Amino acid sequence: MRNTLVSNAAPRKGKISWNSFLLFVILFFWGYSIPTPFDSETRAASDVGDPLFRPLLLFILGTVFLLIVFRLSLLLQGAKKAALWLLLGAWALLSTGWSVSPGDTWIAAINMLAVILVTSYLATVLDYQKTSDVVCVALIGLCVVSILMGLFQPQYGTMTSSKFAGLLRGIYSHKNILAANVLVLLTWTLAAAGSGYLKGRLVPFAISLGFFTIAWAGSSTAIAATAIAVSLVVAIKFALKARLSFSAMILIISFLVTVGAITLPAALEVILSLFGKDATFSGRDVIWVSYLDLGAQRPGIGYGFNAISKIGVFDSRLFTVDGRAASAHNAFIQMYVSIGAPATIFFILIILSTILRGIGKIKERCCDVYFLIVFPTIFSVYSFMEGSGGFYFSTGLILLIICHTGSACRTRDSIDKRRDPRGTNVKT
Template identity: 25%
Template sequence: MKKQFFLDSLAFIFMTILSTTYLDLGSWYNRNLIISFIYIYFLFRILFDIFVRKVSFTSSKIICSILLLSVVSSLWSETFRYSLLTSLLFLALPTFIIIYIANIYSFNKVMSLTNYAAGIMVVLSIVFIFFFPEYGIESGIHEGAWKGIFASKNNMALSISFLSISTLYLFVNSKNRTFKTFYAIQILIQLFLIFKTTSTTGIVVLIFLIACYIFSTFFRRIKNIYIRLSLLSFSGIFVFLLSYHLIINISDLVSRFGKDMTFTGRDAIWEACIILIKQSPFLGYGFGGVYKENTYTKEFIDSYINWELIGGAHNGYLDLLLNLGIFGFILVTFAAIILVVRNFKLLSLDNQLKNYIIYIYMIFILIYNFQESAFLKENYMLWNYFVYFYILIKVEKIKRKI
């Protein structure tokens, strides 16, 4: 049993690493092939538990509906075979693995494994930055910015920001002074790497996440319901006024960070994608095939923006609409609302830190997808963690009969 637990943990750690990093090391490194072996291992584990150990698992109709739509969407995709294989092997299969993990692993265990994965990624990034700078440091327009083992500096900054939430949670939750010191050092290294990416988006998101973490830690200590409501009302008004101020002065704010209102050319991509969405609003163009070569969608976007597209709209919401249309967008939105509501019910019962952490993760996912295509995406960590939190909350809801 201990050996099985060790192998499960190791497989999950490397699954997290591979679903976060997209480093191109040449023809000898095949990310999809490596992650496929991990999927095969978990598939045998799941089948063994179901048919031999007769273990039953909690699933979700809405998550399965999203997966079904993704698979069926291959029927109207220009790249039928690619869309079908991608949706089955690199979306549905890892999603079922995450559902399995949510049934057997506690929140604390997953945070611990996530932190191990974060530590490995940080160490490997430092190695690549100093010993293999041709891979670990950006060239061209972003020359000198650190990207480590990630695809770009933005990807590194936002991924480490996301993973650092687990480190912060373990730091606050740990009772062992030695572990606390270790987590504190790890947090400082993560902060240093994020700032060395020079990613404005990553740094701003990190500051916002830290603010949310401080607020949630302080808020959960307040027992008086009236003080809580007053603080929530004040915070809501403050966020509204701050958002209004930022929107009004968005041009000045963006220019202070050395950017412009084109968001490094993203506005042209978004405009092209919106035109495509209007042409096929309800069903989209099929999962995973929008940016494949020699397709109408790929050629349209390339000709519209007149520069090489790297495989995404740089906006998760637009990509979701492009892939699965309004129907898919509604399903995903509905799943997110259910998660938020169920988590609030559990939070109101025992006021646990983990429920606040889940909200922080959800806020991150919400913000991240305004700048990057990183939600309903094959082999990607944000979708995996979203499914994990959704099933975890559902399992707890069933256990408590809420």
């Protein structure tokens, strides 16, 4: 069934929508650790303790409260679409009861539930067109502010440790968190540009700025993921124009996956070498084995959501990487250790179903396949090699994609017709 929703919250020309502003705040400021000039030595020691994190969390929670009071029907409409995500969030909250760090688990679980509610609400009142506009502006803003900090305030905007000295971290406490958030916004912008939701001179500027920021941050995983994102956008554009049958499409995808599995490691090594990086695991294999062994002791329930920093006390091997209890450097393993195998498998199935739904829509020549395929794929690639930096942020945008994409097929022609000169957003 095709449902039509007209948002009365759309702005008049020249005015800023509250919903767009709310989305911009989440996109621009979200991150586990936003640094502050007043505590440059210890700001990376505790994610939850960062001075700007708690006010931001209170802002999100306050927004949920206001939505309950003034926009309850729309909030419930979005929550209905996000039922599976809310179920996952409820399990994370329930893990407080057996967590090795109840305080960290409680804060992170409430945080996750709040982000799910807010993003599902935004998906109800904003369409792909408006969301993509805000994402593009947020990408430019994040990159510009971070680059300016790196140039004019290097003691705050760049890494100071000897291992990563000079690499850009911008408004975040670590280069990988900056790279993760820029990658998220850049991937969305690439998908929106390929599908036709984004047009104009700002688009190539935003994409170029995102590439530059990721390169300066020096995250090998983000650089490789960016190359994969561009390749996926090009491949999808070809598939949409080729008008292939479903069987032919499956054969081609199988062939490309096989060839990619053989050639991708060498290709990525060449790409990374251009940026002075290498395609090694950097000790990740050691830490993965340690965390998998630890997770096997509590495979069903885990050690508590976001309690990863306290888990190290249970296994001395986790202190062998850089002399401290390091991140799992794999969001899926981290989720398995935190909330158990069933919840992790449940989350992976949501991601896979989204990608498969996108592949199925290629035959219909739907532009939404860019979002359904590219974004979850890049999220999975990045999450396989990195930890939780920007994790809630990324899952929130995946949720936004799922809620945005209904049963209706949006072609390039239908997207162009969706621009209403009166400034009213019509969502199908």
